[in-house]
Amino acid sequence: MLLKSLRALTIAFLLLFLSVTLATALGIYFSGRSTTDHLIERRMTAVSMMIAPAAVEADRLEDIRSRLIAAIQDRDMADLGFILLKDGKPVVSNMRIDRPLPVGLSYIDGADRIGGLSHGRALVRDVGQGVRLAVIAKTEPSDNDGASRKHIYLLGFGSIVAVVLAAAMTFTLIIRKRMVEMRRAMDAISKGDLSRRVPVNGSDTVFNLQAQAFNRMLGCVTDRMEDMRHMANGVAHELRTPVARLRNQLNLIAHDPQAAPVRDKIGKAQAQADALLGIFSALLRLAEIDGGARRANFAPIDLASLIEECVEELDAVAEDSAHRLVTQSLEQAMVHGDRQLLSQMIVNLVENALRHTPAGTDVRISLSREQAGEVLLTVADNGPGIAPADRAKALDRFGRLAGSADADGHGFGLPLVASIARLHGGSVELGDAQPGLKVDVLLPSQPVG
Amino acid sequence: MQLLIVEDDEELAAQLGEQLARFGHRVTIAGDGRRANQALGSTHFDAIILDRILPMMDGLSLLKDLRDHHILTPVIMMTALGQSRQKIEGLESGADDYVVKPVDPAELNARLQALVRARGWTEQREDETLRAGDVVVSPARHSAWRNGKTLRLQKTEFKVLTELARNAGTPMTRAMLLERVWNYDFEPATNLVDAYIRRLRIRLTEFGGEDPIITIRGLGYMLRE
Numbered sequence: 132m133l134l135k136s137l138r139a140l141t142i143a144f145l146l147l148f149l150s151v152t153l154a155t156a157l158g159i160y161f162s163g164r165s166t167t168d169h170l171i172e173r174r175m176t177a178v179s180m181m182i183a184p185a186a187v188e189a190d191r192l193e194d195i196r197s198r199l200i201a202a203i204q205d206r207d208m209a210d211l212g213f214i215l216l217k218d219g220k221p222v223v224s225n226m227r228i229d230r231p232l233p234v235g236l237s238y239i240d241g242a243d244r245i246g247g248l249s250h251g252r253a254l255v256r257d258v259g260q261g262v263r264l265a266v267i268a269k270t271e272p273s274d275n276d277g278a279s280r281k282h283i284y285l286l287g288f289g290s291i292v293a294v295v296l297a298a299a300m301t302f303t304l305i306i307r308k309r310m311v312e313m314r315r316a317m318d319a320i321s322k323g324d325l326s327r328r329v330p331v332n333g334s335d336t337v338f339n340l341q342a343q344a345f346n347r348m349l350g351c352v353t354d355r356m357e358d359m360r361h362m363a364n365g366v367a368h369e370l371r372t373p374v375a376r377l378r379n380q381l382n383l384i385a386h387d388p389q390a391a392p393v394r395d396k397i398g399k400a401q402a403q404a405d406a407l408l409g410i411f412s413a414l415l416r417l418a419e420i421d422g423g424a425r426r427a428n429f430a431p432i433d434l435a436s437l438i439e440e441c442v443e444e445l446d447a448v449a450e451d452s453a454h455r456l457v458t459q460s461l462e463q464a465m466v467h468g469d470r471q472l473l474s475q476m477i478v479n480l481v482e483n484a485l486r487h488t489p490a491g492t493d494v495r496i497s498l499s500r501e502q503a504g505e506v507l508l509t510v511a512d513n514g515p516g517i518a519p520a521d522r523a524k525a526l527d528r529f530g531r532l533a534g535s536a537d538a539d540g541h542g543f544g545l546p547l548v549a550s551i552a553r554l555h556g557g558s559v560e561l562g563d564a565q566p567g568l569k570v571d572v573l574l575p576s577q578p579v580g
Numbered sequence: 581m582q583l584l585i586v587e588d589d590e591e592l593a594a595q596l597g598e599q600l601a602r603f604g605h606r607v608t609i610a611g612d613g614r615r616a617n618q619a620l621g622s623t624h625f626d627a628i629i630l631d632r633i634l635p636m637m638d639g640l641s642l643l644k645d646l647r648d649h650h651i652l653t654p655v656i657m658m659t660a661l662g663q664s665r666q667k668i669e670g671l672e673s674g675a676d677d678y679v680v681k682p683v684d685p686a687e688l689n690a691r692l693q694a695l696v697r698a699r700g701w702t703e704q705r706e707d708e709t710l711r712a713g714d715v716v717v718s719p720a721r722h723s724a725w726r727n728g729k730t731l732r733l734q735k736t737e738f739k740v741l742t743e744l745a746r747n748a749g750t751p752m753t754r755a756m757l758l759e760r761v762w763n764y765d766f767e768p769a770t771n772l773v774d775a776y777i778r779r780l781r782i783r784l785t786e787f788g789g790e791d792p793i794i795t796i797r798g799l800g801y802m803l804r805e
């Protein structure tokens with residue numbers, strides 16, 4: 132078994148514990164029995180030898196008989212049974228047994244119907260001259276001693292197992308609960324909710340300290356990200372003003388009659404300044420989306436209708452560029468989101484396909500409900516596509532593909548789509564439409580109706 | 581138009597003033613809220629171009645102050661913050677329109693014209709029929725005619741025509757049309773507006789007649805009056 136999961140580890144521990152406990156219980160039970168048997172055998176042998184010593188004598192029977200009677204009367208040996216036989220006939224005995232006992236050690240049980248004896252041992256010795264002495268002893272201090280001992284073992288070891296089982300389960304549940312809390316926080320953070328933290332209480336338990344340390348780390352990471360965002364935001368803001376001045380200056384120069392010979396060049400410089408301002412606008416838009424403030428405007432949006440609306444609007448553009456927009460099945464789906472941003476996402480996806488594929492290309496749009504409360508928006512074309520190695524670059528805001536950013540494009544279309552999807556707790560994946568590019572946007576959905 | 585620019589960046593204000601003057605406006609520049617109030621006390625302005633961030637008294641407070649004193653001069657807020665939340669705040673504080681820096685003077689001029697023109701509509705009812713030359717648009721009946729012939733228009737084409745007719749004789753920039761017709765707070769990367777104007781032109785000239793839509797290069801479109 133692979134001990135990689137908490138459950139496997141717990142089960143392995145419990146199985147090991149159960150085997151060791153069972154082995155211990157059986158060991159104690161059987162070693163107890165064998166010790167008792169051994170002590171009883173020794174006692175029987177000693178008593179038998181005392182009554183009938185090994186040495187053979189002429190008046191043997193009489194001596195044995197008198198020692199036996201004394202033994203029977205001895206209180207210390209009241210728990211023992213004796214049968215003295217001469218030529219197979221009983222001479223002296225304090226108990227009856229219906230079968231001939233074999234010479235040597237043998238077992239006695241309930242079938243021998245000896246009152247008060249359910250388990251015992253018998254030692255039978257031939258002491259010569261047709262005389263045979265049987266000593267019988269109980270191996271159980273009381274009736275059904277074995278059963279009650281088993282009962283005690285079951286109860287004792289059973290409760291130990293139950294306590295350990297409960298402890299292991301509780302321990303597992305506590306660890307699991309903390310892990311789940313941490314995982315939920317991490318999931319929420321990966322989906323863009325940077326304010327999410329692992330729940331903590333005031334205690335100084337190891338779990339709590341761990342959660343606090345984790346939250347501190349998250350705090351540092353989000354602070355750094357915030358700093359970076361502010362910096363990017365600040366740079367875009369700060370640079371926009373001088374570039375705007377530059378563009379205004381170019382505008383003024385362009386209107387000057389003296390500038391007539393270089394007006395074309397001024398026009399190019401103006402276009403470049405405009406492209407730069409376009410990049411700043413896109414960066415600020417990205418910063419606005421990444422900042423998460425737009426979550427405040429989130430409302431239930433009928434995504435299928437919104438797609439239909441946006442695609443209908445873009446149909447005129449597609450017609451102009453000789454593309455065909457095909458809306459495939461649009462399943463009803465509600466998402467919790469920002470209408471403007473979701474519109475921008477759909478428009479950007481379709482525009483991306485229109486702008487990067489040749490005339491005559493089909494652009495297919497579909498929306499399907501996936502398992503686990505998610506919806507999948509797919510925009511696929513049958514154009515040239517993007518090589519697998521370049522797909523990650525296409526989603527990177529500064530990884531524009533060689534030759535893909537045309538004169539009027541800043542190459543932020545797909546990164547904006549990715550940012551908007553992330554803000555809505557979703558993700559974007561580029562794939563092969565065989566042929567062409569397929570963009571899958573997975574978004575969490577709300578129940579319809 | 582008599583315009584007041586309230587902007588603390590002197591160079592930017594001067595450039596903008598010079599550019600707006602080229603469109604025939606008379607421009608006064610105020611570097612902060614106090615100077616703006618002084619100017620407003622002595623001159624009648626047709627519109628105010630107000631920077632959102634100003635030293636001492638920010639643009640939003642100045643605007644609230646104006647509206648509290650029932651000074652209803654049209655105001656275009658101007659800000660470096662292109663975020664929609666700030667845009668909503670500005671409009672809620674009583675601004676009539678909103679432009680994001682860097683301001684394109686032609687765009688600002690178009691917005692000023694539309695704004696001042698819209699002020700003349702106070703008597704106009706929502707269900708009133710709009711007329712621009714031989715084009716008639718009835719927003720209430722969702723119908724449009726040219727020379728008495730019904731135009732077959734798709735929903736968005738009709739919205740574009742309505743917006744052009746409402747502002748006939750005034751240029752509408754692409755950004756203005758995107759905001760008013762599509763309600764987009766972003767600029768699509770494709771020529772969405774141009775594509776719809778092209779379609780609209782086909783519908784308008786279906787039964788003959790000159791194209792009533794004038795293209796204003798680098799800015800937008802205007803419906804002939």
